Amino acid sequence: MLRLIAQRLGLGLITLWAASILIFVGTEILPGDLASAILQNSATPESLAEMRSELGLDRPAIVRYGEWLGNAARGDLGHSLASKRDVVEELSPRLKNTVFLAAYAAIIAVPLAVALGLMAAIWQGGVYDRLVNFVTLLTISVPEYLVGYILIKYLSVQMGWFPSLANVTPETPTLDRIYLTFLPVMTLVLVVVAHMMRMTRASVLNIMASPYIEMAFLKGLPKWRVVVRHAFPNALAPIINVIALNLAYLIVGVVVVEAVFVYPGLGQLMVDAVSKHDVPVVQACGLVFAAAFILLNMIADILAILSNPRLRHPR
């Protein structure tokens, strides 16, 4: 089993390396180069050449990639072109905020989705089950900002229960944070829960077709017990996979939700940097997002191995 896990870790590292190449190619080798992007219309051939040598763009790409990767591995992500500040300094408080938001949403969404999915599996074919199907279709179609603005309109503007802007600062105490970020978290939960729930239901129902489930029924066990004790543990691997995929999706959903609630997170930082052509910041944010995405997928793989007794105790 350790070998399998080591393989996954290695694969994760290789994927991260591949992502770093993509980020680098995307920002520095594509035709419209950085210097002309920064100078925009004011570019003259001389100022372009000057900007290129200032940014080091006159050196071969492979050398610049090696330097960038080496520095990034040592925790030096360069300086922002817009604010001239150290990228790591600018990034870390934002990253903390985003992780807080995503983790808060995950803590609510995952248990909720699994419980609701199991209920749908137990009452398969009933009114509740059909309702679940319908709501899932709705939530995969409805964009985050619509959910967010509806919540703002009714819970914040009309009822006045929650603030419409989640403006937290590093000094905000945790309890206030939980309150201030309640609406963005609810938006994320509403967007991801239905999909996770439907997949939980599908995985459990898939297992319900096996002979040992029939045996459990023939023993005279009640349905909820069959679902919870016999089907659920065996459906765990696909469920974990779906949860991880949805959490990876959460990372992307976070970008839009942060914009709706003007929350000072990593997504906002990246969007600002993209519109200002602030490439070092874009590269750094891209690297962090890619790493989070790859990490979640890797954790899912490893948990799936751990949840399978045959892989846990190989002969």
Next chain:
Amino acid sequence: MRLLGHRLTIPALIGLIIIALNVIAALGAPLIAPFDQADVVGDAWGDPDPQHILGLDNLGRDLFSRLIYGARMSIGLSFVITCLSFFIGVVTGFTAAVMRGWVDLGLSRLVDLLLSMPTLIFAFIILSVLGTDLPVLIITIAILDSVKVFRLARALAMNIAAMEYVEVARVRGEGLWWVITKEILPNAMAPLIAEFGLRFSFAFLFIAALSFLGLGVQPPDADWGSMVRDYRDMINLDSLAPLYPAGAIAILTIGVNFVVDWMLSIHSRSHGEGA
């Protein structure tokens, strides 16, 4: 009611009606909209009245007319993107499945590489350098999206390419293009059409999200996503303005998903689900 020889379900019918209304609005915008999208017809944020049924926007333009013109941009753009991404994805996917060997290996690894990062983040990286002109947006999103089409097309074509009639065509000496267009494509059509709907709604939501973030369609052009962005501050004054374009996005996506669901249930193939 029946369509293509299959019974229409109620959600599918609702979906088709929603799509038809949207297409009519997009195509006939100048005929349907009471005002031009750029005309200032009153004060900013004027209240709804019989002439301006949804009220006026931040510059005093008729919101309802803007919404109808926005359909043109949103739907037209997503349609072009989806067609392009399908063309790229299907041609490369089929080629990989027919040629096998290093072509398949190379393309598949390239696709794995592109999938190592969330699409939105990758799009940000490219747009940060290339800017947000319409052609850049179209090509970037189409290429990123074609990766998912490639996977489906390759899987479908793998099965079909193993059939005797494809072998017959090859023995007959037909070229790659013939095999792809005359042998494989007609037999992969049904799942591909359902996938087209899925990819359309993906492109549609994606471009709207980019516009909402200010990185998609730029003024003076406007799509539904950028309209949500323009009107968002009004939500704090208890106005519904940003909810109209956002709702329009949701309704069309729901309609497309209803129809896709119906198609998938006919062919009872689960390809592309959740993709």
